[in-house]
Amino acid sequence: MALQHAIMTALLEDDMSGFELARAFDASLGFFWRATHQQIYQELKKLSQKKLLDSKSVPQVGKPRKILYAITPAGRAAMDKWVYEESRVQEAKDDLFVKLYNLSSDNVPQLISELERRREQVMQRLYLYEKIRRGHYENPETLPIRRKGIYLALDWGTQHGEQFLQWCDGALEMLTSCKDMPT
C-alpha cells in the first residue's frame, strides 16, 4: 500500500492533479516507487473516498480542466503514522539474476547483450541523478531537513548505480572469457 503513501508524500509539498503527479513520479519519487498514470488515478480516487485527500475541479485557460488534489489533516496524520510503522523488507525481484542462474554456453552472448543494455540504462539514470544533484543538492549539510532525506535517497541511487556498473564490468569480463573459450 505504499503507492498511496508515495502519492501523499508528493502532495505534502504541493497540491497536484493526477497528471502532474504522474510527471512528478517520473522526475523524482518514481526512482524509488514506480507507478503508471492509470494506477495513480485509481489510488487518488481511493484516497479521496477515504477522506485522506480533497479534490476540486480546476478550469484552465488553453488547457482541459484538471482535478487538483490536496492532502487533508487526516491524510497528514496517516502519513505521520505510516513513517512510524515498521516497513517490510524490500522484495528482491529481478529477472536478470534468475537468467544468470540459467547461464549456459548457448546463451552467453544473449546475457552479454542484456548486461550491456542494463549498463546503458543505469548510466543514463546516473547522468540524471548527477544533474539533479548539481541543480539542487550541492551542499547537503545546509539543506532543510526534508530535503536532506531526499538527498540521502538520491545518494543511495547514485551509489547503487555506480556499484552496478562496477559489477557489470566484472561480469562482462567473465562472460566474454566464457564465450571465447567454451567448454
Add this chain to the structure above:
Amino acid sequence: MALQHAIMTALLEDDMSGFELARAFDASLGFFWRATHQQIYQELKKLSQKKLLDSKSVPQVGKPRKILYAITPAGRAAMDKWVYEESRVQEAKDDLFVKLYNLSSDNVPQLISELERRREQVMQRLYLYEKIRRGHYENPETLPIRRKGIYLALDWGTQHGEQFLQWCDGALEMLTSCKDMPT
C-alpha cells in the same frame, strides 16, 4: 511471469516437490525472486497444466507423500526462449526511500532505527553469502559455466549489500547530526 521461470530454473537442476522448491527458494534463488509456498504451489499447478512440467505422487517412508515435479522437453524449450527474450527493466519499489522523502525533525529517530534494522538484516544476508561463497564458489574461474552465472548473481548480491552498508553509515551520521541540532 518470472516466478514460473524461476521455478523451472530450479527444476533444471533437480526434480523437486513444492515443499522442496520453497526451501530451495529460501536458500538461493529467492535472493533474487522471493516467493511464498502458496504462490509456488499455484504456479506449479499452472505449469503442469501447460505441460511444461510433469508431476507424480511419490510415497515416502516416515513422511507424508509428496508430489515431484520434473521439467518436460517443452519446459526446457520455454526456458531457452525466455532467456533469449529481453527482460523489462527492474522495478524500483522500496518504502524506505519514500519514507526518507518524508524526513522531518519529528521522525528522525524513527528513521534512524529503521536504518539500523535494515543494516542488521543486510549484514545477516552478507554473512550468508559469504558462507555460500566459501562453501561453493572459492575459485570462480574454474567453475562450470552454469555455476559461473550463479556466482555472478551472488557476487552482485554481495557488492550490493556492502554498498548498502556503506551508504547506511553515511546516512546514519547525517541523521544523527540532524537529531542533535534540530532546526
Add this chain to the structure above:
DNA sequence: CTTTACATGTAACTCGTTACATGATTAA
C-alpha cells in the same frame, strides 16, 4: 501429549499491468 518438521492446498483480497477509450487545445 505436545511440539516440530514435513507436506499441500483454498479463498479472498490487494496491487500492478496492459489495452482500450475519450476528448480539449495548440502549433506546424
Add this chain to the structure above:
DNA sequence: TTAATCATGTAACGAGTTACATGTAAAG
C-alpha cells in the same frame, strides 16, 4: 489536418499477499 501535449479515465487480467485449513510422522 495532423501531430503533440494536456488530461482523465475503464475493464480485464495477472501477480502477489494474507488468512485459513488440513493432515502425517517423528522426537522429546
